[in-house]
Amino acid sequence: GSGGTVFVGAGIGGGAGTSLGAETQISNSLIDGNSATGGRLNTSTSNLPASLGAGGGVSSALGSFVFDITDVLPASTVTLNGDTITHNTAQGGSIAGPSVVGGDGLGGGVAGISNAAITISGSTLSGNTAIGGAAGSAGGNGLGGGAYNDATSSYAVSNTLITRNLAARGGLHGRGIGGGVYNLGVFTVDTSTSIVLNSATDGSNNSFGV
Numbered sequence: 665g666s667g668g669t670v671f672v673g674a675g676i677g678g679g680a681g682t683s684l685g686a687e688t689q690i691s692n693s694l695i696d697g698n699s700a701t702g703g704r705l706n707t708s709t710s711n712l713p714a715s716l717g718a719g720g721g722v723s724s725a726l727g728s729f730v731f732d733i734t735d736v737l738p739a740s741t742v743t744l745n746g747d748t749i750t751h752n753t754a755q756g757g758s759i760a761g762p763s764v765v766g767g768d769g770l771g772g773g774v775a776g777i778s779n780a781a782i783t784i785s786g787s788t789l790s791g792n793t794a795i796g797g798a799a800g801s802a803g804g805n806g807l808g809g810g811a812y813n814d815a816t817s818s819y820a821v822s823n824t825l826i827t828r829n830l831a832a833r834g835g836l837h838g839r840g841i842g843g844g845v846y847n848l849g850v851f852t853v854d855t856s857t858s859i860v861l862n863s864a865t866d867g868s869n870n871s872f873g874v
Contacts, residue, residue: 666812675700676777677718677723678752684726685737695721698811700775702757702797703769707833713766715757715797715804718812719775721749721789726778737782739817742774745786754812756797756804756834764834766834767799773829776849780817789826794846796834803835808846808872809862818850824857831864840865847873 668854678698694861700723700753702715719727724742735756754775756767772792776782809829813819834842843862844852851874859870 674712675702675755675757676718676725676752676775678720679717679722679749681723681865682740682742683724686741687741688724688741689743689744690745691693691721693748695747695749695752696863697751699753699755701753701755702769716757716770717757717778717797717811718770719793720752720754720772720792723775723784724776724817725809738804738847739779741781742783744774744787745783747842749787749789750791752792754794754806756790756795756806758798766838767797768805768807769794769796770846771808772831773810775808776817776819777812777814778816782813782817782819784819784824785822787824788863789824790828793830794840795830795832796838796840802839803833805838806832806834806840806865807831808840809843809864810853810859811845812842812849813849813851815818815848819847820852821857822854822862826857826859827861829862833865842872843869845871845874847871
């Protein structure tokens, strides 16, 4: 197959998740105290991400996978309605060595990676953390304490509170950006959604790219 991203030593979806074109619906639930942690001591000889930790609470990943030219999966889909997603952590893995970089932590609460579609309504994302892993030469990045969205994915968020989340660097040269939300793709919010009182070690306390 092709069309998806390959991860080396990744931890994805600490509390719940979906992948490969599947659909998950979660309603009126508490998703609390979970972690998605990248593996330790992983390295990659190409541009593939190593030791990634993503979606401490919930993840949606690896949609639109192509098995052959006639069999293409849809986007991986997560729908959250009336949920509380709190105290979850996405932690990049630690990598030893003088010339390597720690793994990234993406989306302490929720992460959309590689052709994901996420809908959030009437929910709260609070007290979640995305933190990069430690390494010999440079710490990993912590991106999107509350929610992370990559360039291939989308969010539609309504009547939701995203607050008191943290994005933190894993060490020297790492970056912690987007305490509430870190977005590279399509991220729509309505006027009833609040992204407030979040923190990031290196900028965009509440949101990046929204």
